[in-house]
Amino acid sequence: MGLDGQSVTFHEDVAPIIYGNCTECHREGEIGPMPFTTYAEVAAYGEFIEYVTSIGYMPPWTPDPEYSHFVGEKVLTAEELETLSDWVSAGKPEGDPAANPGLPDFPSGSQIGEPDHVLTMAEPYVHDGDMTDEYRVFVLPTEFGEDASIRALEVMPGNHTIAHHAILGLDDSGQAAALDAGDPEPGYEGFGGFGFAALSSFFGAWVPGALPVDYPPGIGRSIPAGADLLVQMHYGPSAISESDQTEVNVFLTEEPIEREVTTAIMGPQHLDVPFILPPDQISSFHGTFPVAADVSLINIAPHCHLIGASWLVYATSPDNQDTIPLISIPEWDFNWQGFFTFPTLTKIPQGYTLHGEATYDNTASNPFNPNDPPAWVSFGEGTEDEMFFVFLDFVLYEEGDESISLGPDAPCPGDLTGDDIIGVSDALLILSEFGCQSGCQADLDEDGLVTVSDVLFLLGLYGTPCE
Numbered sequence: 001m002g003l004d005g006q007s008v009t010f011h012e013d014v015a016p017i018i019y020g021n022c023t024e025c026h027r028e029g030e031i032g033p034m035p036f037t038t039y040a041e042v043a044a045y046g047e048f049i050e051y052v053t054s055i056g057y058m059p060p061w062t063p064d065p066e067y068s069h070f071v072g073e074k075v076l077t078a079e080e081l082e083t084l085s086d087w088v089s090a091g092k093p094e095g096d097p098a099a100n101p102g103l104p105d106f107p108s109g110s111q112i113g114e115p116d117h118v119l120t121m122a123e124p125y126v127h128d129g130d131m132t133d134e135y136r137v138f139v140l141p142t143e144f145g146e147d148a149s150i151r152a153l154e155v156m157p158g159n160h161t162i163a164h165h166a167i168l169g170l171d172d173s174g175q176a177a178a179l180d181a182g183d184p185e186p187g188y189e190g191f192g193g194f195g196f197a198a199l200s201s202f203f204g205a206w207v208p209g210a211l212p213v214d215y216p217p218g219i220g221r222s223i224p225a226g227a228d229l230l231v232q233m234h235y236g237p238s239a240i241s242e243s244d245q246t247e248v249n250v251f252l253t254e255e256p257i258e259r260e261v262t263t264a265i266m267g268p269q270h271l272d273v274p275f276i277l278p279p280d281q282i283s284s285f286h287g288t289f290p291v292a293a294d295v296s297l298i299n300i301a302p303h304c305h306l307i308g309a310s311w312l313v314y315a316t317s318p319d320n321q322d323t324i325p326l327i328s329i330p331e332w333d334f335n336w337q338g339f340f341t342f343p344t345l346t347k348i349p350q351g352y353t354l355h356g357e358a359t360y361d362n363t364a365s366n367p368f369n370p371n372d373p374p375a376w377v378s379f380g381e382g383t384e385d386e387m388f389f390v391f392l393d394f395v396l397y398e399e400g401d402e403s404i405s406l407g408p409d410a411p412c413p414g415d416l417t418g419d420d421i422i423g424v425s426d427a428l429l430i431l432s433e434f435g436c437q438s439g440c441q442a443d444l445d446e447d448g449l450v451t452v453s454d455v456l457f458l459l460g461l462y463g464t465p466c467e
């Protein structure tokens with residue numbers, strides 16, 4: 001039941017949740033297997049939607065939001081989950097179509113502007129319609145002529161119905177091009193890596209709906225002259241053959257880079273035991289790694305394969321009195337791995353220890369176990385091998401980094417009227433909504449109601465200019 005005693009309806013209550021959290025992928029031409037754009041489409045899957053959201057399977061978001069937050073976090077609130085299940089229990093009533101908020105505008109081009117260069121797969125690749133997953137590496141020569149200072153890389157999949165995720169790498173040795181030349185079809189096969197020790201094996205990543213990492217001014221990374229950008233595409237199962245020609249938008253920094261982004265890698269060499277997974281066992285590994293200087297983390301990407309079950313990454317102070325939580329992935333899902341970007345630069349002081357804990361379920365009850373029956377598994381790049389990596393992009397810490405935002409421009413929370421200043425017009429809007437109990441625009445402290453605490457929140461910011 002809604003707060004006003006009325007039954008929950010599709011157009012008024014459910015459509016905003018589905019359109020805001022699901023339709024980006026669940027519409028024609030996108031990766032979601034069924035569209036959720038109309039009442040009939042959503043109602044047909046009502047019970048299934050209630051189920052997959054209640055177990056946290058959809059929307060896809062593997063990090064635990066109670067442990068740490070990232071840019072682009074996709075999670076439903078307890079209230080939204082309740083609305084979905086109330087709607088299903090009430091028999092999925094449609095309600096008044098006039099109350100439907102309308103489908104959001106899904107931009108098709110770049111999400112961050114006009115790129116300086118566009119790198120394109122040399123020719124389209126056909127992913128067969130045989131209902132299997134495919135992992136393939138494509139080599140994109142950069143041909144910039146000199147070292148390039150990069151502000152952002154944006155993967156633009158050529159075919160959204162099959163592009164499930166992409167991992168970028170960098171090669172300055174020609175080995176990737178040689179592997180490509182040795183394979184008659186465009187690109188070459190590669191599951192958990194690029195097939196050799198690349199200059200960077202995690203230069204960025206993309207999953208549907210992700211925003212590219214756009215470094216703040218002064219921060220960037222360099223692509224050496226003549227290097228090849230590698231794009232490892234994961235194509236999801238499809239019943240019909242589909243063709244893809246993915247592009248990568250390259251954005252250069254306007255000024256020379258003052259602070260170059262470096263990738264720290266925790267790997268099997270940081271474990272105190274050999275990385276071997278016996279069959280029919282759940283194994284845990286704990287890597288540690290000293291932090292040698294004050295650093296500011298930008299993003300984090302734990303990486304393992306199909307036997308991987310969970311991850312926990314954090315940093316501790318030398319006296320163990322302070323713990324900085326970084327990421328917890330309680331149920332690892334290979335197909336939804338990615339780079340997770342911290343909302344602001346995240347400081348780890350010198351002398352702290354970085355910890356990476358991973359568990360692997362090498363039993364028959366792991367539905368993703370590639371070996372039937374379970375077998376001895378060791379480190380390697382193949383589907384049946386495993387990995388233990390945490391990739392962390394960072395810059396050396398500078399005073400004030402904690403307030404540098406890495407997400408899209410943060411809206412100014414008190415600027416309700418959008419006039420770029422927190423002032424009297426915002427106060428009047430709060431007063432006009434005073435007592436509001438649902439869907440309130442003026443609910444600044446996000447407690448669901450407009451009360452005196454929202455007025456106090458506004459007074460605390462009064463007079464602040466917004467960009």
Ligand code: HEC
Pocket residue numbers: 018021022023024025026031032033045048049052053058059060074076207208209236335
């Ligand atoms: C980032 C893209 C994305 C978003 C956002 C998303 N989905 Fe999905 N959904 C998928 C993909 C891809 C699949 C196919 C299964 C897979 O690959 O994990 C899927 C599968 C499903 C399925 C079928 C499950 C099955 O096992 O067959 C349902 C139901 C579903 N999604 C509901 C939702 C709902 C409800 C939301 C919003 C609350 C949502 N999805 C948000 C991409 C997405």
